Amino acid sequence: MRIRRHPQKKKGKEDTNRVPISTKSQDLLTERLDANVKFFTDLYKDSSDIVFRPFTIGNLKAVVIYLDGLSDIEKLDELVLETLMNKQDISQTDIIQSLIDSIPISNIKKISTYTECIDAVANGNPILLLDGAKEAYALGIVKYEKRSIEEPAAETGIRGPREGFTESISVNTSLIRRIIKDPQLKMKTFHVGKYTKTKVIVSYMEGLVDQTLIKEIENRLNRINIDGVLESGYIEQFIEDNPFSPFPQVLYTERPDVASANLLEGRALIIIDGTPYTLIAPVSFFSLFQSQEDYYERFWIGTFIRFFRFIFLGIALFLPSIYVAITTFHQEMLPMALLLSVASAREGIPFPAIIEVLIMELTFEALREAGIRLPKQIGSAVSIVGALVIGQAAVQAGIVSAPMVIVVSITGISSFLVPRYSIGLSIRLLRFPIIFFAGFLGIIGVILALIILVIHLSSLRSFGVPYLSPVSTLQKNGLKDTIFRSPLWKLDFRPHLTGEFNAVRQSDNLKPSPDKEEG
Known part of the structure; x- marks a missing residue:
């Protein structure tokens, strides 16, 4: 597959995605609780929404740092503070053991650097600092307001699922997982933006997608060096091949069924936190005029509607x-x-x-x-x-x-x-x-x-x-699903744009036949 690579980043240019801590040794937490707390109090000065909650576990001092509005305070009080403050006369080893055994939280992560602590607090995970311990503990009790799953406003349809993506990336990935239940569905996480550190997930079907495509997407995401990502359009404009063209080279959707269908055809998804729109790559000119409803209706209707669209395009x-x-x-x-x-x-x-x-x-x-x-x-x-x-x-x-x-x-x-x-x-x-x-x-x-x-x-x-594929490349299997939509039982092969990987997607004997009368 021919990949047009973007220019490499200039040498000597500062990487603004890094947290401004001078050396690696200074990034490590210390055993002194007061020194760790002082670092965070200085860092979060004039930030009234960052809460420091000191308490004692027996004779040992501890502090919980969390972001008000992103952390579940009720679970923090009930499952963490109440559990630990009831323990008396225990040593540091007992405290670590109690974190593992006694706290009824499934997601507890041990972290050892200031950078990891900052990321945990920013994502809504409270961190627990203990006096005499070189590590902190990120408690997975995130809770923030999010929009419920609703029908997509920009992609309304007569037939098909009514649920759409939301601004929560975890909800969006779960909607895709609910449709595609195979473990070959992979999701790789990236963080883009110096200040926003927006979570970006590249999703694909292993065995169906060209790994060269995935590597190119990862390279383009890693080269993005900006202050923040507020919407999927930021990512789209940085990763497209020809930014001066008026035509979109990446498709976006807020429907999980559309995203899943493209995954099964060997494409990749770029899911961005904070937006209901998921990017799909690569795309062709003809895929921009296709709707998921074309596949939910009989092929004569789908073909007529597509042909109608191209006439009125002219x-x-x-x-x-x-x-x-x-x-x-x-x-x-x-x-x-x-x-x-x-x-x-x-x-x-x-x-x-x-x-x-x-x-x-x-x-x-x-x-x-x-x-x-x-x-x-x-x-x-x-x-x-x-x-x-x-x-x-x-x-x-x-x-x-x-x-x-x-x-x-x-x-x-x-x-x-x-x-x-x-x-x-x-x-x-x-x-x-x-x-x-x-x-x-x-x-x-x-x-x-x-x-x-x-x-x-x-x-x-x-x-x-190629943007005009499969017409410009004369791919026989792809031509069955362009202006004309062949019956589903004739789409035996996956219309790959990036390579022939696991090309057969259904058996070749699915053509319906009328029942023969007996005797």
């Missing part, structure tokens, strides 16, 4: 520019009756067709964005009513013609058929330069824009995979 991308080209340069292409109707509608319009379409397109895009940003109760009403009122008023005022309003309306409706918001944004962006090509060169400009677009798509890669 309409959304080229209809305004074709209208501008014909009305400006190629009026002879229209039938006489239609030409007279368009000419009479445009009579008295003070602007040329290219200015007219730009006015309407920009207005439509402004209304669309206003509908998204406004509250849900009034957003849809503003976008629909605004389009009707402004369009009718513009026609009556003689600013634009009625055919132009129809063309822009059809174009806007066509763009809504794209199932992925990211590729829909690309179509909306590319529509404007194509209009300029048409306004200056006519139909030749539209054809030239199409050629440039195809050349650009052919040059794109998603983690080394």
Whole structure:
């Protein structure tokens, strides 16, 4: 597999993902409790949400440090403090043994450095410091507010599961584990961001994915050197092959069934803590126009809907520019009756067709964005009513013609058929330069824009995979699931984009046959 590698990090550049502790020896905890506590009190100065709880275990001093709002205080009081404070006249060895035997917490981790303690507190795990001990103990009693599992708002569907990812990475991984129960499902953890230290998990199916792909994803994640990661879009923009392309080279989803289906096809997931969107790599141009519902319905319906999407993709991308080209340069292409109707509608319009379409397109895009940003109760009403009122008023005022309003309306409706918001944004962006090509060169400009677009798509890669595969690479198995969706019983082989690993995914005798009448 061809992998396009990112440039290596420059030598001598400071690694901002490291905690600023000068030497390794200074990073180790000491046996003196007061010295350890002083380090943390100085570190968390003016941080009122960091709580220091000193107590004694027999004659031994101890301190628990936790972050208010991320740790379960009730379990800390009941399972830790109450258990340890009831012990009397015990030695240090007994305390360590009691931590293992007496505290009813399944997740207790021994740590020995300040860095590990800082990470534990930041993640909501209280740390227990003991006088005379060189180690601390991270107590796994995290508790913080999180959103319940709901239906995805950006990927609604008629048929299929109603549950979607949340902002909690542990919930998201459990949703995937609930679907794929095989131990070959692997999950590797990374932390990205100097200050946020955002948890990122790379998930894949061992034996189905190309390990070269996983290594490349890991290398690109390790090279990310920023202050923080607030959403999956940060990761996406740092790991894509061609950051200057308007087309997305990584797919994102908030549906566990979509993520699991891509895992079973040999792709990898990048799950980021704090966002419900999971990244999928690699992807192709055709996978951006596929919906999971295509597989839940019969293949005739799935094929018809996909074919419908690609037809309206062409309409959304080229209809305004074709209208501008014909009305400006190629009026002879229209039938006489239609030409007279368009000419009479445009009579008295003070602007040329290219200015007219730009006015309407920009207005439509402004209304669309206003509908998204406004509250849900009034957003849809503003976008629909605004389009009707402004369009009718513009026609009556003689600013634009009625055919132009129809063309822009059809174009806007066509763009809504794209199932992925990211590729829909690309179509909306590319529509404007194509209009300029048409306004200056006519139909030749539209054809030239199409050629440039195809050349650009052919040059794109998603983690080394050709963007137009399997059509550009003529992969027989992959062609069964592109514009046309073959029946599930004919999809015997896994449509690998990255290699032939465990290619057979089902038996070849699944074709349903009518029952034969007996006797």
